[in-house]
Amino acid sequence: MSWKTTEYTGWGRVLSANGQLARPERARALSEIAKTPCPAIGNRRSYGDAALNSDGKAIDMTRMNRILGFDAGTGVVTVEAGITIGELAHVFAPKGWIPAVMPGTGFATVGGCIAQDVHGKNHHNAGSFGQHVLSVTLLQGDKRTTATPTKNKDLFRATMGGIGQTGVIAEAKLQLKPCAGDVMMVTEQRADNWDQHINLLDASTAEYCVGWIDATATGGALGRGVIEEAELAKGLLPTAKPSKSVPMNAPNWALSGPIVRAFNAAYFRRVPGSGKSSVKRIDDFFFPLDKIHDWNRLYGKRGFHQFQNVVPLDQMDALREMLGLIARSGLASPLAVLKRMGPGRAGHMSFPMEGYTLAVDFPARDNAKDLIARLEDMTKDAGGRLYLAKDALATGPAIKAMYPEHGDWTKLADKADPDHAFATDMTRRLDLRNAI
Template sequence: MTIAGATYRSWGRPPAKAEPKAIRLRWRDEGFPVARPVLPYGNGRSYGDSCLAGEGTFVDLRGLDRFIAFDEETGLLRCESGVLLADILAHFVPRGWFVPVTPGTQFVTLGGAIANDVHGKNHHRAGSFGHHVRSLELLRSDGTRIVCSLEENADWFAATIGGCGLTGIILWAEVTLKRVPGPAVDAEALRFSSIDEFLELSRASHNSHEYTVAWIDALSPGKDGARGVFFRGNFAVDQRQVAAARKKPGLPFTPPVSLLSKRTVKVFNAVYYHWPRRSRGHVHYERYFYPLDAVANWNRVFGTRGFYQYQCVVPNGDAVDAIRALIARVSKAGEGSFLSVLKVFGDHKPAGWLSFPRPGVTLALDFPDRGEETLALLDALDEITAEAGGAVYPAKDARMKAVDFQRSFPFWRRLERYRDPAICSDFWRRVVVSQI
């Protein structure tokens, strides 16, 4: 089915290179689209160009939105790849189940969560989303269908987890949900004033709290690298009545320039850090996991040029010095964002060949696109990350150099051998195809 008038962008909202073309897949038994080249498209929540295909046709998978089977004893759910995590949560949280891993938005598709091997606040305990996928089915452009898992067609499975949607169209997948007592999370917020204090809070919370993450003020890092607020939580054993996040109206239009000036971000960060808050309380899972989902189209605040999200991970051995250097560079540039997130990853083997999460500390920041000024800052952050032996997240990237991608994801050649010849993205053309 060809779609007219639909919008296909990445969440970072870079200016469109061309008018997008799209075909919607509605049934699992349909054949592979005849258009060439194509790119599977979920709900467009990747920030960079891994979900963009300026030279091809999108295969819109939101029509594959059905639950197929569920085992109430084991929590094994089979559903189509276009199902949103929000759909799963709405249906299964009242029945005592939650997704095993969730990113910062519930509006990603199951297929997108697999293709980007998303991670969440519980990586130190549960690993990434791919660690909980049990099997999936791929549709290839030659018409073959490949069911794969750790036991069956294991190479295809490893290529597809975190494989940026390049190995074929994911038709359905099985994922194991986790039992929860209800929708309430016992959440705690603790201020810290240094990187060492953040790491100590992370260590102290590792065994006691399933979910941990920190917000930092990258514009006013203080004397020792960072100040911020450390959030930790568990699903509450003593479930109480809690209200879901109240939906707030978003911007009805995209302003011509970013509404986030350096001055307003600095003021926001200072207020947020010092804001009087209860150190502990019961909150609905939407408030804890998805605070920005309550604001429709919040990405429009960055203006028509859009924004870059920069997320890197640096190994534990060099983490303190590298994170300090990254924050210092951002602070010096005066480009710190109000969305600055710090998290310690666990010691889990990556689930897929191109999986981003690995042992270390990850830092994520948002920057309005101010042209060469912003690109120069991001290049400087790349240098610090590379020197520490770290990596930049492909699902968030829109500009890293091919040499940096290929250095930090050494299995890219193996993935290229498994890539469907009819599928390519702007990201893959930039970091691989143009270099071959």
């Protein structure tokens, strides 16, 4: 009754798995199913193979999505791990609380946010998701373990950003943050080139700050983009626009070079030279693409890759060089983001480091693969790292070199899961469960 064999993919749709999935709807069913130790997956918003387990089993947590407790005085909420960030924001923003860290899609589950220790547009102020987790409940076969920053603290730390390797994340207690109202006051400014872009990011004092970057602009316009700064505010809620969905795979030319260049130029000019301020709904600001369901189909049936790296502050020039390579390749899509990150991170395998992070989407083509391999090398040489939530192409030795605490993490993961029952396609591809 519980398991079915099916094919499923990561968000980028390049990698897929054929395996058995169960999707429990009750706590009792989950405990029963989890007796067979196997990885848990959420809404599969990781782009590559972090949520895939070929020829094995996995537990789809999306129907375990209830709120179990909330203290209106302290903003501490306890949830089943399959609840989405968007749902939490939707329920609690009107009560004056929102998740302290929200990734770029509201469809990410709390379990997924913990497993990838995600960050948001306020990373420079708030740190990563895991830094606001007060406790997690893990299912490891018959065992049910609770870990907090003080109790089972090694296990806790290995779980934050631990790509699900320490057990099934069943429940979590989160510290929400107070918000004055449930709208965003957003200011957008144009940056005409790389230096201006970096200067605006560096100078920003806003709570939320991110740069959209035109990854097709070259020469003097390299690095041009729009810097978005925002604060939570009280105000009248603009009416929600109805969501749309992408009904089928787009043809291959839909995101070809000339179309992307034209789109990006128009998007850049949308913001007047003097900048503009506006009021947006929380979900429109945080989850701009969620209004378009299944937008990953825009890349056609071959799917796409997202490259995201971070380099230390003093390696800004290396990042600029990488952006130059990307721009000259003509392979980038309109989805490209530049952001200054703070040092906040919660686990051994957490992505963030103080520096600049660049994220760019590429339709899956052989030349995109070559480019991404090149970018991987350059990132490693710059002392930076790649984001496992996005990765589908990296190599194990490079990732291990980028994550200095990887060796410590494997020991803790082994302690929690000696048989590697929670291994996934990603941990096997990158050989992440072995130290060397």
